[in-house]
Amino acid sequence: MTFWERIYLPAILGGLWTTLKHFLKTLFGKASTVRYPDEKREFAPVYRGWHVLKRDDQGRENCTACGLCAVACPAEAITMEAAERQKGEENLYREEKYAAVYEINMLRCIFCGLCEEACPKEAIFLTDRLVPSDYVRQNFIFGKELLVEGVEPEKRIDVSKRQKHVTEAR
Amino acid sequence: MPKVTIDGKSIEVEEGTTILNAARQIGGELVPPAMCYYSTLKGSGGKCRTCLVKVTKGSDRDPRPMPKLMASCQTMVMDGMEVASATDESVTNARAAVTEFLLINHPLDCPICDQAGECHLQDLAFEHGKSNTRFEFERRTFEKIDIGPYIKLHMTRCIMCWRCVYTAQQLTPERVHGIIGRGDHAEISTYIEKSVESEFSGNVIDVCPVGALTDRTFRFKSRVWFLNPMDAHRDCPTCSGKAVVWMYGGDIYRVTARKDKYGEVHDFICNTCRFEKKDKNDWIVEGPRAIDQHSVISQNHYDQGSITVV
Incomplete structure (x- = not known):
């Protein structure tokens, strides 16, 4: 090492200058972070997060438990059990068969979106909602209560952008 | 020659x-x-x-x-x-x-149909079919009929191949069902919804190339590609006892006869084997059945037997 390298001062000053630059930028310019809970960054239209099981206009579940999402799933995260629709349940399920149990293991899921491409009934979509963290593994197995959207108009989840993207991908 | x-x-x-x-x-x-x-x-x-x-x-x-x-x-x-x-x-x-x-009157309800995954019409349409239809008229539809306690007839899906009629004629002593009506009005029917009670009646489910005749004991229980087909046999007094048991975990979901690579059965099995022996202890399991590796049934199955090419 040369003399100037051995005293380290130019390197230290160089590092301090980088820190100062960022400090001044934050002080007078635009910050590179956002104030998260109040302010949220816009997601890319192709973002794939927490799945939703859609209902149709009349509030009936679209999913008919055909099993194509589960067979398309490369992580084998999806399991389901089907049941036959009984008389009087026509307002709940669109087809004569429905998913009595539908579970996605969010720890296994790799959010690739193959399930929505495989779905023949436009029932499953990935949304821009983040999957919350938890302490217990069991809580990451999302059942129908966490996946199916609500019947009320305000509880519906808008997937129109994603729908367009999936249709184009086909 | x-x-x-x-x-x-x-x-x-x-x-x-x-x-x-x-x-x-x-x-x-x-x-x-x-x-x-x-x-x-x-x-x-x-x-x-x-x-x-x-x-x-x-x-x-x-x-x-x-x-x-x-x-x-x-x-x-x-x-x-x-x-x-x-x-x-x-x-x-x-x-x-x-x-x-063939697809003119077919309802295309494959996501619901229990035959999906092993349906010959699905394979045929996949190979030769077009993705859209030119048929503008109303498709003919029928109510679903239960033929006895074991078989469900969904006439809307039928393609009029006559296989089940020949099966009933040739395997059972009396003729129990046939085709009535002609042309567009033709339909498979039993005489005034009489149930089919012969001991070999369950074989009409296996010969049906589509999902018109399905197993009521397996109705909506699972999809064929979730199950593991295993060759199994049992000592049966009425039939050969050679069958395929479709397992998930340790449970038998359904029993079918053994089909060759053209989907044809050579050893027909009796209703007792098919519908009533669903306990693992009733069968001697020989091992995984060889399934064509391009079939959806072999998807996601990693055991050697089920990925061999037939």
């Missing part, structure tokens, strides 16, 4: 062999698809017309080509006959047209 050439491949076959069976003896892609012909049922074939082939040379004695496409399951081979099957465009066009005809 007559020598026949199909798509450039020659074979010598027995006198009286049909073109379809000669093609099956050669094997490979030139084998015409068949929706109604069933080698173990006498008199079957000639209904669906998916097995059409072009006979470009009638025989050595009369080398003129046959004027129209021929149903290969009904046409006998002649010495020196030359046949174009998968290589000829007129044949593939005709098969596509036949597929379109």
